[in-house]
Amino acid sequence: MQRFALKTFIASGLRTPFGRGGGALADHDAISLSVPLVQAMAEKARPDLFIWGTVIPSLGWSNIGREIWLDAKLDPTVPAFSAVLACSTSMVAAFAAAGLLGGGTDLVMVGGAEVMSNPPIGLKLEASKRIVKLFRTNPGEALAALQTLTPDDLVLPVKGWANRITGRTMGDHMEETAQIWEIGRAAQDDWALKSHQRAVAGWDNGFFDDLVIALPEITRDANPRADTSAEKLASLPAAFDKSGKGSLSAGNSSPITDGAAACWVATEAGLAKLPAGTFHAELIDHEIAAVDHGIDGLLMAPSFAIPRLLARHGLRYEDIALWEIHEAFAAQVLANVAALEKPGWTRDRAGVDFDFGPFPWDRVNPNGGSVAIGHPFAATGARDLSQAVKELWAKPSGSFAVVSVCADGGHGTIALLRRP
Known part of the structure; x- marks a missing residue:
């Protein structure tokens, strides 16, 4: 059974090296980190459409897709819009692109970026209303009021992007699920060790060479650890449930990371626009x-x-x-x-x-x-x-x-x- 009216393909794109939180890429925001990646992708082909996303919001932009495209100084006649679905953001961007193929749209560049090192700080609603009202009526008093703000007035990322409905982090939730499914610490550490070993081997054998662009700050993923071991992973304390029952640690959880990634969504005609030898799958x-x-x-x-x-x-x-x-x-x-x-x-x-x-x-x-x-x-x-x-x-x-x-x-x- 074929889902799409047109044969639809995903073609491999490029990404930045992924940096550790607070590390080499921490001076970027999602736009500045995306620009060199999007430029490198555009050197391969001009897309008919551009879809991009970021999860951690910012008051500095609304349609991050268009902002990146124009900051990259690329063809302004290419439409660009944004997508978001938490950790699935750039995957649903690809699904959206697949549904928009046809009618002259044969090649879509999709992707997303996150600089988790720099979560924004915002004002809670009541504080925001108070300050905005003052700026309208008395700017001097508004500036004075900004100096009196307390932590209770601020939206702070103190709980690691907790789910708004529950107030609990993904790690808190996953700890509960691990206990329900009886997923023990040893099994988690064993899988984490395999993940590190395979990622390090992938870099060493050149698998990532044509998937990752070098940046001035970093040329290779910073998180994979060649020196980790079962013993080192087992020695790490529980990161979320510290009651003695916790099994999720910093070693068997995905780390705070900065990075951007892109791929192509294409019809057969769109594939023909990409360089020969581009990896693709239907x-x-x-x-x-x-x-x-x-x-x-x-x-x-x-x-x-x-x-x-x-x-x-x-x-x-x-x-x-x-x-x-x-x-x-x-x-x-x-x-x-x-x-x-x-x-x-x-x-x-x-x-x-x-x-x-x-x-x-x-x-x-x-x-x-x-x-x-x-x-x-x-x-x-x-x-x-x-x-x-x-x-x-x-x-x-x-x-x-x-x-x-x-x-x-x-x-x-x-x-x-x-x-x-």
């Missing part, structure tokens, strides 16, 4: 799921989306040659796959009565994932898509890949790709 289908996070967990929607997507195409887990799964936390990957493998789960909870068979763990994230590479919220979807498309080209023609991203708010976005 976007066969996609799924966006949402769950009640009070029942199923904040980051468990992929376990609903994946079986629904595969069942539409009669595919078992073993039919997928490559699984590119975003690692918000090692526990999140392990819990979602535990749900996929649990007898009756896909039937009773996801509503899909289909025998998917055993899950092929050896096909997941062959060049590392977000625990090692990093997770700049809006950049992760495009990073995952580009990485998966290139990895898929090491497989035989006709091979399938699943790209899965969990997102705050109880969302999950899944893409089904096929190598030409």
Whole structure:
């Protein structure tokens, strides 16, 4: 079953190296970090449309897509708009682009950027109303009032981008889910170690060379650790639940990260505009799921989306040659796959009565994932898509890949790709 009216492709793009929070890229904002990346992408081809996103908001812009495009001094006749869906931002940008192909739109550049080092500080509503009113009536008094603001007047990022509804961080939520699914510390650390080892190997063997541009500040991802070990990971304290039951640590969770990533969405005519040899895969289908996070967990929607997507195409887990799964936390990957493998789960909870068979763990994230590479919220979807498309080209023609991203708010976005 083909979802789209036109054959639709994802082509690998470029990204910046991902920097550690407070590190080499911390002097940027999402716009300035995106500009050199978008310029490098535009050197390869002129898109018919540009879609970009960032998750952490700023009062300095509204349509960040257009701001980046114009700051990059690129063709102003190319339309540009913005997309956002938490950690799935640049993946839903790709889905939006796929739906807009045709009618002269054959090639779309999509992506996202996050500078998590520099979250903005804002005023709470009452303080904002008070100060704005004063500026209208008495600017001098307004300036004096700014000097009297207290922490109670400010919106501060003191809880690490907590979910607004619950007031709890994604780590807090995932800690609870890990305990429900009995995902232990040793299993999480083991997955984190694999992620680091694979990412380091990917850099060492040149896998990332044509996917990452060098910046003046940094030329290689800063987060993957060649010197980590099971012993070092096990020695780290719990990062969220400090009651003695906690199992999520800084070592098995994705780190605070700065970075930007992009990829292409194209028709066959759009592919012809890209340089010869650009890695690409057909976007066969996609799924966006949402769950009640009070029942199923904040980051468990992929376990609903994946079986629904595969069942539409009669595919078992073993039919997928490559699984590119975003690692918000090692526990999140392990819990979602535990749900996929649990007898009756896909039937009773996801509503899909289909025998998917055993899950092929050896096909997941062959060049590392977000625990090692990093997770700049809006950049992760495009990073995952580009990485998966290139990895898929090491497989035989006709091979399938699943790209899965969990997102705050109880969302999950899944893409089904096929190598030409």
